[in-house]
Amino acid sequence: AQSVTQLDSHVSVSEGTPVLLRCNYSSSYSPSLFWYVQHPNKGLQLLLKYTSAATLVKGINGFEAEFKKSETSFHLTKPSAHMSDAAEYFCVVSDFEGGSQGNLIFGKGTKLSVKP
Amino acid sequence: KAGVTQTPRYLIKTRGQQVTLSCSPISGHRSVSWYQQTPGQGLQFLFEYFSETQRNKGNFPGRFSGRQFSNSRSEMNVSTLELGDSALYLCASALAGPYEQYFGPGTRLTVT
Numbered sequence: 001a002q003s004v005t006q007l008d009s010h011v012s013v014s015e016g017t018p019v020l021l022r023c024n025y026s027s028s029y030s031p032s033l034f035w036y037v038q039h040p041n042k043g044l045q046l047l048l049k050y051t052s053a054a055t056l057v058k059g060i061n062g063f064e065a066e067f068k069k070s071e072t073s074f075h076l077t078k079p080s081a082h083m084s085d086a087a088e089y090f091c092v093v094s095d096f097e098g099g100s101q102g103n104l105i106f107g108k109g110t111k112l113s114v115k116p
Numbered sequence: 117k118a119g120v121t122q123t124p125r126y127l128i129k130t131r132g133q134q135v136t137l138s139c140s141p142i143s144g145h146r147s148v149s150w151y152q153q154t155p156g157q158g159l160q161f162l163f164e165y166f167s168e169t170q171r172n173k174g175n176f177p178g179r180f181s182g183r184q185f186s187n188s189r190s191e192m193n194v195s196t197l198e199l200g201d202s203a204l205y206l207c208a209s210a211l212a213g214p215y216e217q218y219f220g221p222g223t224r225l226t227v228t
Binding site: 107 | 219
């Protein structure tokens with residue numbers, strides 16, 4: 001069964017410094033992986049997705065993630081944090097088993113704080 | 117193009133009551149999924165509908181049910197509400213692979 005582990009529940013960085021949010025996954029198949037962001041009292045917004053094309057995936061707002069099969073990781077990075085990046089980030093794996101589009105498995109989330 | 121809309125945005129119900137939540141997907145999207153988000157359990161998949169058929173179901177009791185209409189709009193029903201059903205219920209729609217879902221703002225349900 002597919003699963004995803006976000007290694008940090010809370011990450012705090014200073015504005016202008018790099019961001020690293022860590023995610024490991026477990027999948028029996030070639031997975032589709034996603035990062036979503038949730039700002040307070042808002043729904044989830046797709047940041048980026050990996051679907052077996054390029055292993056380095058670029059997303060919105062300067063975020064990118066690298067798929068590393070040997071390490072079963074899909075860490076999210078950004079070179080320089082902005083105050084508006086403060087939010088909760090979810091690493092997600094898609095469960096192909098049912099042949100459906102609907103079964104997303106979410107990590108527990110990492111809350112990113114950005115200090116001025 | 118309008119995003120995913122959910123109504124109502126906030127609900128307060130009493131234990132034992134039932135509730136119906138509504139979701140209108142992005143125009144042209146035929147897949148609608150529902151998720152429950154709580155501080156303790158995080159985001160959990162409830163079920164997914166595609167062309168009016170339930171394709172997948174998460175690990176929730178039968179009190180949670182849903183349906184999808186011919187225009188792809190979906191409703192979720194929870195019967196015999198319990199305090200633990202208090203949560204943010206999120207709806208997401210998708211056009212087709214590769215599994216890219218777009219989320220609505222959610223319905224905040226409080227059970228007292």
